[in-house]
Amino acid sequence: MTKNKKVTSYDVAREAGVSQSAVSRVFRPGLSVSAKTREKVTAVANKMGYRPNAIARMLITKQSGMVAVIVSSRANENYPEVLSQVSKQLAARNKRVLLFTLDDAEGVDELFEQIWTFQVDGVIALAAHFESQRLAQFEQHKIPVVLYNRNVPDASTNTVCCNHEQGIKQLLAELKLNNPKSYLVLSGPKDSDVANERREIALDLLQKSGEPNVPVLYGDYSYQSGRNCIAQWLKKNPAPDAVICSNDTMAIGVIDEIREKHNIHIPNDMSVVGFDGIASSFWQSYQITTVKQPLEQLVKAAVDMLIEHIENPDSPPEARVLTGTLIKGNSVKRP
Amino acid sequence: MTKNKKVTSYDVAREAGVSQSAVSRVFRPGLSVSAKTREKVTAVANKMGYRPNAIARMLITKQSGMVAVIVSSRANENYPEVLSQVSKQLAARNKRVLLFTLDDAEGVDELFEQIWTFQVDGVIALAAHFESQRLAQFEQHKIPVVLYNRNVPDASTNTVCCNHEQGIKQLLAELKLNNPKSYLVLSGPKDSDVANERREIALDLLQKSGEPNVPVLYGDYSYQSGRNCIAQWLKKNPAPDAVICSNDTMAIGVIDEIREKHNIHIPNDMSVVGFDGIASSFWQSYQITTVKQPLEQLVKAAVDMLIEHIENPDSPPEARVLTGTLIKGNSVKRP
């Protein structure tokens, strides 16, 4: 009753009294098959439970139909949403997601090995840092890559990124409304490109507006590091009027730490801003003033770009920068 | 300079002056090759940048080395962590993750098509609900499946699940310490198996302990639904002494709603418990009393089970139930 072996196109061909080529053509779009044959083959195929073997197809067409998606542990809390969007949008373009997670620099060699052997059609890297020499390897292998949420200066790579400068400018303008006397920047880790970019932009803008020596603390993007950093700082220093956090999660940590252990009111005594617009930043208990990344559009841009480069390998590299939305929460005092 | 075409085992063979078989053997573990040949081939392969083509290998070995991981939109906020664990642990077993996201019942047909054609070695479904007829299809196709975070009564499927009964029992015991006079159950959606299970267990245990008519509200597991449900309830009813939420996210919503709009203190006037132990349930502002799922162990169990069934297709189906840890937070009054 239950067939043990897989049904192949030959089996269907024999049963339907046609050639294997005919079966193949029925299952490829836009090929010349008569209505009669198509009908006959489809019927037999359905009856026998035949599905074309994607592996065999990949081998001959040299297109795996798979896109490697590399998720680094650095990815923020938007990542499940991003990943799900990526998967959906790639599915709409008839591509599948081969998922790789990257914890630290250790696994990179292994990761690249896998990517070459699996003959993926393209790569999307979420918040992962690669040496430019690594990026060059992709080019050698002629595998299109899009870096999500990264801004590479040398412009030889496809990138999609939120406009950090614009966003931070808006956040600072919001803070300025209260004429803060002292600032503190809570940066993400030094080995995160995005963290570095956000920090430098903030410091730069602050300096230009007459705040040359703003102190910087380094967290690791986590809730706990937000708490720890601000706790350490307050042990030896007075509370700053404004804290600029490189992401929402740390901002939440800062707020919780202040609330629990200090007699400082947010936003009356201290303003805190974040970045990203993660779901919990909107929760009643936090309501952080932040910049919400345009997730869906960012993902769409990334996927469009990747498909474009897969279909047309000679397209020039491109960098797309999308602007986020300022969210006026309650973590900055309204004057 | 840059080779245009992919390097194949034949190219390496020719260059190294050996047969293609020899090259193949060098790249498969445990096959008989002399040190001399191995060395020569490895050298040439490295020089030419040869990587075995996984697609070709899949075709001949009939093992894709890929596991389909199906993530439903129902997956809770632990899912990024779960997914990352799954990916890592499968990688350790030399399997890759082919990711599918499932929004609603719509995509199921298409999903299954993909799974058959991609010849995956196995399937892990995260929090996804499949009709038993669907599950039967996996069996027909001889593809091992493990359902993560589901408890199927008929026991013909491999499942890994947290011990809901044990967990809820502990939560209720915690609540009982205050002798609550009134309860409210905030359930997840009716079409979620886990939600149904958690709700029924809670109602059952409550009834057995002399609380026969506990009212039930239905949310959709989201923060907002937690807020909405409790808000609606309080419009027409007095505040219950204890609220039992089917997950942490809704519990957080309940807490935020109460804090913002009502003169009710948690935990003094009202106790709230959740389930899952998501990261934000530990945040200072919430500190929910909940049951933390043993994520890593659950994933390990799922992966072990899947690999076992891939390697030994005749293993009998198995259900593993792991016990979570009661987290005594601050959302239940300490007597």
Next chain:
DNA sequence: CGTAATAATGACTTCGAATGCAATAATTGA
């Protein structure tokens, strides 16, 4: 040193679908 045992090697076939090309069938137009 010769022979039995073992290790290493290469020629050839296989996996399953796609496709170039030549052969055949159907259609068109005069």
Next chain:
DNA sequence: TCAATTATTGCATTCGAAGTCATTATTACG
């Protein structure tokens, strides 16, 4: 009705690595 097109079809080959089997090179040992 018949030649000229055009649409279908099947044959044979291809993709790239793996594995079978027979053959040759090594090693072991009496």
